[in-house]
Amino acid sequence: KIKLKHGSHREGKRTDAIMQKWRGNGLGQFIHWGLYAIPGGEWNGKQYNGAAEWIRSWNEMPKPAYDSLIYKFNPVNFNADQWAAIAKDMGARYVTITTKHHDGFCLWPSKYTSYTVANSPWKKDIMKPLVDAYDKAGIDVILYFSIMDWNHPGWRYDIKTRADSIAFEGFKKFTRNQLIELLTMYPKAKGLWFDGTWDKSWIKQAKFADELEAEMRKLRPGLIIGSRFRADEYGKRHFDSNNVLMGDYEQGWERKLPNTIADVHGNDWDCVMTIPENQWGYNKAWKGHIKTSTELIEMTAKAVSLGGNFVLNFGPKGDGSIRDQEKRLALEIGDWMKVNNEAIYNCGYSGLEKQDWGYSTKKTRIDKIYMVVFNIPVSGAYRVKLPAKTAIAKSYLLADQNQVLKVEEVHTNEYFVYANPASQSKPFVIVLETKKKERSGENNYDKAK
C-alpha cells in the first residue's frame, strides 16, 4: 500500500442510517436547469450539435452573448411544487439539482459573485423553493455543484505561471465560500454531487480539496459526497493510488450502466442518465433516440440489481416549465413503480446468477427475491438458481399476490417458476420468498400449497 495523506479516508460502504437511506432510494431525478435552457441548444437559428448545457463552448455563440443571458432569466412558469410532484409521481426518492453548472450562473443568491439569480429579472432565490418543495414531497435533495466555473476570472484549466497560481488561489477561496454558503443556506440537503473536476488545475489541489471535504463533513455530519470531488496527491480520481474509492459512492456511471457486479467493486454507486442520447440541459430539438419508459424501467431495475441507484435527468425549459415528453415518461415510469416499487426500494444485489428473463433484486435483510422480468420465455418457465441450502417457500406475482405460482426444482437448487403475466407488453415482477432448505427430499411443489 502506498502511503497517502490525501487518499480515501474510508474503506468499504458507509453503514450509517443516512447512507443506508440513500442506498435504498433506487430511483432518483436529476434536474439540469440554468441559463443554457434559454437558447435550448440553438443560437441565431443554428442548432448546436453538442449537449445544450455546453452551448457556451460553441464558437458560433459569442461568450458575451451567452453571459448576458442572465438578463433574460425570468422563468414565469417556474413552479417548484410541480417539479416535485412530477418526481413524486415517478416514484423518485431523491433529486439532484444543479445549483451552478460549468457556466457559473448560480441558482441561489450567492454573496460571492454577482452572476446569480439575484441579478436577473427573476431576482428571487430558485434553490430555496426547490429544496422546500422536494422536502415537503418527502424527496431527499442532493446539490449538484460544478467546480469548473467559466464565469469566474480566477478559473484556470491548468496552473502554469505564478499569475495562474495567484488567480487560482482566489478561485479556491471562492469555491470554498460558495460550498459553505450552500450547506449553510440549505441545511436540508443530504449531499453534494460534484462535476467539472477533471482539469489539471483542480487535480493538483489534493490537500486543499481534502481539507475542504473534511470541513464540509464537519459542518454537515452525514453529508454524502461522491468519488468525483477530489483527486489524491498523485492525481488519482474516483479511486486513490491504493485503488480505494474516494468519497461515499462511485460517480463513474454517467449515461452508462455497469454490466456485472464485478464492475462496481463492492461500492455504492449511482448512474445518471439522459432521456435523449446526450442532452442534460433543455434542448428544443430532441434528436436521436429518446428512451421509452420501458427502457428506463429496465435501466432502473438493472441498476438496483447491481447495488446502485438510477437517476433520470429532466431539463426544464427557460420559462421554468417541464416539456410534455418528460412529464409523460415520468407518469409512465410512475405507473409501473406504483405497482412494483417493492422490487426497487431498499433492494440490492441478490447474488443470483443472471438469467435471460431479466434482473433479480433482493430486499435488504429480508428473505425476498424479486425477479424483474423484461424477456418473457416462450416456455413460460422462469429459471432461477438459488444458493445451496436455500429453498423457495412461496412464489407469486407482485402485481397479484393471490396468484401463487407453480415451482419445480429441475436440478439441485435450480428451479423453474411458471408464470403467465397479465400483460405481455409491460415488465412484471415474480416474488420468491425463500427459506432454509430443511432436507434434501423437499423438491417438488404443487400449486395447492
Ligand SMILES: COc1ccc([C@@H]2N[C@@H](C)[C@@H](O)[C@H]2O)cc1
Ligand atoms: C467532458 O465531457 C463532459 C460530459 C458531461 C459533462 C457534464 N456532466 C453531466 C452530469 C452534465 O452536467 C454534463 O454537462 C461534463 C463533461
